[in-house]
Amino acid sequence: MTAGDTAHFDVVVIGGGMVGAAVAAALGDTPLQVAVVEAQEPPEQPSSDGRRVSALTAGSLRFLEGLGVGPELEAAGAPIREMSIRDGDRAGTIGFAAEEIGLEQLGAIVPNAVIASALQRRLGEHGNIHWLCPASWTGLRRTAEGVRLDLALPDEERAITANLVVAADGRDSAVRAHAGLGTVGWDYGQSAVVAEVAPERPHRGRAFQRFLRGGPVALLPLPEGRASLVWSVPTARAEGLVDLPDDAFADRLYRAFGPDLGRLRPAGPRGAFPLRLEHARRYVDRRLALVGDAAHAVHPLAGLGLNLGLRDAGELARTVVEAHVAGEDPGSEAVLARYQRHRRPDNWLVSAYTDGFHRLFANDLPLLGPLRSLGLGVTDRAGPLKRVMMRQGMGLLGREPFPFPG
16 A cells, blocks of 8 residues: 555454454455554553553463464463452352363463564564554544545555444544444442562462452462452552552552462552443444444453453454355444344353452442352352353353354
8 A cells, every 4th residue: 555545445443452453363364455543653552561461261362373373472471270269358269270171271361562562463464454553543434335534644644445444442432432332331439450469479370369348359370470460449549559668568468368379579560540341332333343442341350351352353353254255245234233243242241240240249248248158169169050151251152253264
């Protein structure tokens, strides 16, 4: 594509972060022409923040391996072999082990920057994908015939056209707002304090989550014995925890998390981000599809946010390729309806149970504590039900996003 061209694409993805890049990479080496519009150069993208990591499930790792980035993620990540969930100081616990469902690992913890850069590198290896960065859209017009997108690049302005535009521009999606697609949701009144810590004792590939009255505290395994902390607290407390001296923070964290890994020494800067449940009322509109946080944002207690976005990416790419093979317009109402039909139930289910777990464990009614502990214990011993829960959470139920037909 040369300067000044009004090029036509089958699909334009707005947002080249982890989910947007995954959509495009999944369409790589197909007959479809794809453009990715990303406003920020990679070093400036939020995913480059070293405090932010993602817990990739076994299903997400399988999908990303199919996209050709598996070795990079494996080299930078730490496998999760077991997970332990505890109800505060009560006896109720539930444990998950990869071997229970015949896997070597439940997933892996990988820095967001590594995921994003690996996928963006992969885009450059596909001749049908055009990476436009830095570029921002200044106008978007959708008609029954197609999409026109006006772009501002460093040295020029350009217009491109497409059959389908994909909004992968995050929780505060400007594309979603431009299309007038409403959302439902609420603030949790909590913020997640994130940090890297050095445990006194080895984690041995175990992830931990402890539910406290103010919100859950999770420790996720990282390479070299380190761990990633995600501590959900009332927003009024978050700033104070971020600003505490390291020793005082370690004391607070030890009291909250307990002695499982010994003292947890801060090993880097801390940050905090607000928590909110938000779900688009519809994922599709005229020649438009939402993916990832543009479509849904959930409480991080189960670590499934990015995984849901990657499932969106795989399903949308599959739907678009199937439509192309069948001679259909990938931006047509019928095609987009199929994508929405396949993704909404899974995303709503995860939204409901993460919100429900948050509310259940945040409630301090006297009778609920023993009932929660009993429920965790019963579920831990309910073999078939527990295995189904694990497979659903790992993204191993339902349609495989790979390989694509044709």
